[in-house]
Amino acid sequence: METAEIRRRWLSYFGSHGHTIVPSAPLVHDDPNLLFVNAGMVPFKPYFLGQETPQFSRATSVQKCVRTLDIEEVGKTTRHGTFFQMNGNFSFGDYFKEGAIQLAWELITRSQSEGGLGFDEKDLYASVYHEDDEAIALWKKVAGLSDDRIVRLGRKDNYWNMGVAGPGGPCSEILLDRGPQFGADGDWEAGDRYLEFWNLVFMQYELENVRSKEDFDIVGDLPKRNIDTGMGLERVAFLLQGVDNIYETDEVFPVIAAAEDLSGLRYGADHEDDVRFRVVADHVRSSLMLIGDGVTPGNEGRGYVLRRLLRRAVRSMRLLGVDAPTLEQLLPVSMERMKASYPELETDFSRISQVAYAEEEAFRRTLSSGTTILDTAVARAKSSGATTLGGAEAFALHDTYGFPIDLTLEMAAEQGLQVDEPGFRRLMGEQRDRAKADARSKKSAHGDTSVYRQLSDTLGRDVEFTGYDQTLTDTRIRGLIRDGVVVDRVGPGDEIEVVLDRTPLYAESGGQQADHGRIRLANGALIEVTDVQRPITGLVVHRATVLEGEAGVGADAEAEVDVARRRSISRAHTATHMVHQALRDELGDTATQAGSENSPGRLRFDFKSLQAVPAAAMGEIEGRINAVLLDDLPVTADIMNIDAAKKLGAMALFGEKYGERVRVVSIGEWSRELCVGTHTPRVGQIGVVKLLGESSIGSGVRRVEALVGADAYSHLAREATIVSQLTDTLGVRRDELPDRIAAILARLRDAEKEIAAVRQSQVLGAATGLVQSARDIAGVTFVSHDAGDGVTGDDLRKLVTDVRGRLGNDRPVLVSMASVAGGRPVVIVATNERAREAGLKAGAFVKLAAQALGGGGGGKDDLAQGGGSDPTRVSAALGAVEDHLRNRGA
Structure with missing residues (x-):
C-alpha cells in the first residue's frame, strides 16, 4: 500500500x-x-x-x-x-x-x-x-x-x-x-x-x-x-x-535509486555508502518540503537548518563519487513521489528548484574556497612542524564557511595531517549546549503560563497601555518574576519580568518590535527594560534587568519609553502602511499583507504575489511613497466597531485577531488599516523611504525591505559616494556610467568566450592524433592520454567522448584520459557499446584510477569521472586503468 x-x-x-x-x-x-x-x-x-x-x-x-x-x-x-x-x-x-x-x-x-x-x-x-x-x-x-x-x-x-x-x-x-x-x-x-x-x-x-x-x-x-x-x-x-525501514518506502527510495544511477554504486553493497545514500534521500525530501513551505537557505535559524540539509546532501553525493551538480536530477524525483499528498509542490516546483539549485551552486563555490583556506591552514601547520590541524581551525571551517568536518578530515589526511577531532567536537558541543539552553529558556517562558495567569488574576483587569499619548507614565509594580517564579522583591543584577498596572511601553505585536525604556522607583531603584511581551491576553510583561537598588511589589514607579527608539520604529511602521498602499496602487488589491517587521530605521513587508515585481514598478512604488511624504499627510487613529471600519475600507492585517471594537489608522484619505501600533503624527516626519529590493520568500509570497529616515539618507549618501568613485575611475559622467560598465562587461564576456573557444579547439585538436595512437590490448581498442595542466573537466570530457565517437563501434573501445585543473587531478573513462557488452564498465575503471590519485569517483557504465588530491599521480592513475585492462585479457 x-x-x-x-x-x-x-x-x-x-x-x-x-x-x-x-x-x-x-x-x-x-x-x-x-x-x-x-x-x-x-x-x-x-x-x-x-x-x-x-x-x-x-x-x-x-x-x-x-x-x-x-x-x-x-x-x-x-x-x-x-x-x-x-x-x-x-x-x-x-x-x-x-x-x-x-x-x-x-x-x-x-x-x-x-x-x-x-x-x-x-x-x-x-x-x-x-x-x-x-x-x-x-x-x-x-x-x-x-x-x-x-x-x-x-x-x-x-x-x-x-x-x-x-x-x-x-x-x-x-x-x-x-x-x-x-x-x-x-x-x-x-x-x-x-x-x-x-x-x-x-x-x-x-x-x-x-x-x-x-x-x-x-x-x-x-x-x-x-x-x-x-x-x-x-x-x-x-x-x-x-x-525493512523508512528509506526503502515508496516516497523515499526512488531518490536512492536515482543516486545509484548517478554514482554507479549500489545501495546495500557497502555500509558507508548506504549511510550516504540515506542522507541524500532524507535531506533532499526534507529540503523539498521546507522550501515548499517558504524556508530559504541562510546563516541563522530555519535558513541555517535548510542550508545544512542541502549541503549534507551535496556532500554525500560527492563522497559517492559524483562531483557534478546532482540536485537537478534528485529533487524532481522526490517531488514526483510527494506530489500525490502535496500537489502544491508540483505547482510551485519552479521556485522550489530555483532555490535548491542556487544553494547547491553556492556550496560548490564554498567547497572551492574552503579548500583554499584548508590548504593554507595545513601549510601553516606543516611549516611549524605540527602533525595535527587544530580543532578551532576545523570548527571555524565548519561554522564560518560551512565546510563539513568529514571533508576536513579527509583532505587533511590526504596531506599527512590528523585533525584534533576531540577539540572540534568539544567546540561543537559547546555551541549545541548554548542552543539548547536558549531553547530551554524560551520554552520555559512560553510554557509556564500559569505564572502569568496568576499575576493576571491578581491584577484583576487588563494592563492599561498609555503609550499612544505618553512616553512617561506614573504607575505601580503589580508583579515580579525571577527565574520563572513569582517573587516579592528583586535586587541589583537580577534579570526579571515586571508587570505594571499601566505602561507607556509598547509590547511586541503586529510586526512592530517592542519598546525599550526604564522604570524608576521613588527609592532610587532603576530597572532597564529591553523587551515587552504579551504572554497571555490582557497582560503586559516587561523583561528587564535591575541596574540599581531594590524593587518590590506594590511600589510606585515611573515608566519611561526610549523615545529615540520609539520614534525610529514608529517611522518604520507608518512607512510600512505606505508601502502596503503603494503596492496595492501599483499591483492591484491582490497584493495584500502577509507579514511585516518594523524595527528602528528599517522595515520588512511581506505580501501576496504570484510574480516578481518588475524593477520599473519598484521605482514607481518608491516614487509614489516619497511623493506622499512631501504632501505631509496627517496620521490619525480612531476607535470604532468592526463593521464601521469595514465600511470605511480599512484593511485588516495578516495574522491579527480583532474584537468588536478596532483601531483604524488613516494616512489622510489615502490609506486606512486596522492597527494597534504606534505611528508618526504626520508622514513628513519620516523624511525619506528607500526600497532596497524585493524577493520571493515562499509560494506566492514576496518580500520588500526598506530603510527609513536617517538610515535611508545614510544609505543614499554611501551609494552617491560609490557612484562618484566609479565616474572618476572610468572618466565618464554619471548618466554615462551604466552604458560604460555594460560595454566593459560585454568586452569581458567576449574575451572569455574567445579564450574558451581557443582552449577548446586546442584540446579537441588533439583528437585526430589520439585516434591514430590507439592501441590494441586484449582485443580492445585502447587510448590513454595525459592532457596536462589547465584542461578543465568539461573540456576533458568533450575530448574523451569525441575520441570514443571517432573510433566507432565495430569493436570494443575504452578511452582513458586525465588532466590537472586548479591543482587537482581529474580522470575520465569512456566505453562504447561493444565494450560494455564485453563487461567493460567505465565506473569500475575510473574508481581504480581515482584511488591512485588519493580520491574517489563514479558514474555510469558508458562514462565516468573521478578525482583526487595528488597531481603527481596522474601517470599512475592512467597506468592503473591500462593494467586492469591487460589483466582482464590475461
Whole structure:
C-alpha cells in the first residue's frame, strides 16, 4: 500500500467518525519555541494549554514534521530521519480512553479490502503505563488482548508531558511483533522486534515542576480530558510495504535509486555508502518540503537548518563519487513521489528548484574556497612542524564557511595531517549546549503560563497601555518574576519580568518590535527594560534587568519609553502602511499583507504575489511613497466597531485577531488599516523611504525591505559616494556610467568566450592524433592520454567522448584520459557499446584510477569521472586503468 493511500485512508476513516479534517499546518508555525513543527499535536497546542477554545470536539490531521536534533545520526541507522508525517486524531473533552482504543483497533485490524490497514491481530501488542489499570482493562475488553500481550512500562516509555508545566498523562502504544529474526521474545527495549507505530496519549492531569521526562509533580485533574494520538506514517508504510525501514518506502527510495544511477554504486553493497545514500534521500525530501513551505537557505535559524540539509546532501553525493551538480536530477524525483499528498509542490516546483539549485551552486563555490583556506591552514601547520590541524581551525571551517568536518578530515589526511577531532567536537558541543539552553529558556517562558495567569488574576483587569499619548507614565509594580517564579522583591543584577498596572511601553505585536525604556522607583531603584511581551491576553510583561537598588511589589514607579527608539520604529511602521498602499496602487488589491517587521530605521513587508515585481514598478512604488511624504499627510487613529471600519475600507492585517471594537489608522484619505501600533503624527516626519529590493520568500509570497529616515539618507549618501568613485575611475559622467560598465562587461564576456573557444579547439585538436595512437590490448581498442595542466573537466570530457565517437563501434573501445585543473587531478573513462557488452564498465575503471590519485569517483557504465588530491599521480592513475585492462585479457 502506497504511503499516499495510507494517508488517504486515515483521513477518510476518522472523517467518517465525526472528526473535522484539519489540513497540515506549514512546517514553519507560529510557535516561539520551535524552528519547525516537530509533532502532530503542535498546531493544537493552544487548545490543550487552554489558551484558545477549539471550534470542534474531534479533529484529525496528517501533519508535516521536521526534527533536526539528531541530524548527524541520519543515515547511520535506519531509525533517524528529519522529515516525517504524523497521523493524528484528537478529542477535546469528547471521547477518552475507550473511544481512542476502539477507533485505533478498528482501523488497524479492519481488512484492506474494507478500507482498513489490515494488520493481523495475532501480531499486535499494547504497552501501557504501569499504574494505568483502566487502560489494561480496556485493551482486554475492546481488543481481546490477553495479559501476555499487554506490557506495563514506566514513565520513561509510557507517560507524556510537554517538557514544561501544563497538561500530561499516561499513554499507550500499539506494537507490532515483527518476528524472532528481529529480537528475542519479550525484549521490549530493543525496538526492532516489537515496533511501536501508534501512540495514544490520555491527557488528563495538570503537571507542575517538570524537571525531566520522568520527574514531575501531578497536581490535579484537567477540567477536560483530551486525547492526542500519533501514528507515524512512514513507519506504517514500511511495515505494510514489506521493506525493512523508512528509506526503502515508496516516497523515499526512488531518490536512492536515482543516486545509484548517478554514482554507479549500489545501495546495500557497502555500509558507508548506504549511510550516504540515506542522507541524500532524507535531506533532499526534507529540503523539498521546507522550501515548499517558504524556508530559504541562510546563516541563522530555519535558513541555517535548510542550508545544512542541502549541503549534507551535496556532500554525500560527492563522497559517492559524483562531483557534478546532482540536485537537478534528485529533487524532481522526490517531488514526483510527494506530489500525490502535496500537489502544491508540483505547482510551485519552479521556485522550489530555483532555490535548491542556487544553494547547491553556492556550496560548490564554498567547497572551492574552503579548500583554499584548508590548504593554507595545513601549510601553516606543516611549516611549524605540527602533525595535527587544530580543532578551532576545523570548527571555524565548519561554522564560518560551512565546510563539513568529514571533508576536513579527509583532505587533511590526504596531506599527512590528523585533525584534533576531540577539540572540534568539544567546540561543537559547546555551541549545541548554548542552543539548547536558549531553547530551554524560551520554552520555559512560553510554557509556564500559569505564572502569568496568576499575576493576571491578581491584577484583576487588563494592563492599561498609555503609550499612544505618553512616553512617561506614573504607575505601580503589580508583579515580579525571577527565574520563572513569582517573587516579592528583586535586587541589583537580577534579570526579571515586571508587570505594571499601566505602561507607556509598547509590547511586541503586529510586526512592530517592542519598546525599550526604564522604570524608576521613588527609592532610587532603576530597572532597564529591553523587551515587552504579551504572554497571555490582557497582560503586559516587561523583561528587564535591575541596574540599581531594590524593587518590590506594590511600589510606585515611573515608566519611561526610549523615545529615540520609539520614534525610529514608529517611522518604520507608518512607512510600512505606505508601502502596503503603494503596492496595492501599483499591483492591484491582490497584493495584500502577509507579514511585516518594523524595527528602528528599517522595515520588512511581506505580501501576496504570484510574480516578481518588475524593477520599473519598484521605482514607481518608491516614487509614489516619497511623493506622499512631501504632501505631509496627517496620521490619525480612531476607535470604532468592526463593521464601521469595514465600511470605511480599512484593511485588516495578516495574522491579527480583532474584537468588536478596532483601531483604524488613516494616512489622510489615502490609506486606512486596522492597527494597534504606534505611528508618526504626520508622514513628513519620516523624511525619506528607500526600497532596497524585493524577493520571493515562499509560494506566492514576496518580500520588500526598506530603510527609513536617517538610515535611508545614510544609505543614499554611501551609494552617491560609490557612484562618484566609479565616474572618476572610468572618466565618464554619471548618466554615462551604466552604458560604460555594460560595454566593459560585454568586452569581458567576449574575451572569455574567445579564450574558451581557443582552449577548446586546442584540446579537441588533439583528437585526430589520439585516434591514430590507439592501441590494441586484449582485443580492445585502447587510448590513454595525459592532457596536462589547465584542461578543465568539461573540456576533458568533450575530448574523451569525441575520441570514443571517432573510433566507432565495430569493436570494443575504452578511452582513458586525465588532466590537472586548479591543482587537482581529474580522470575520465569512456566505453562504447561493444565494450560494455564485453563487461567493460567505465565506473569500475575510473574508481581504480581515482584511488591512485588519493580520491574517489563514479558514474555510469558508458562514462565516468573521478578525482583526487595528488597531481603527481596522474601517470599512475592512467597506468592503473591500462593494467586492469591487460589483466582482464590475461
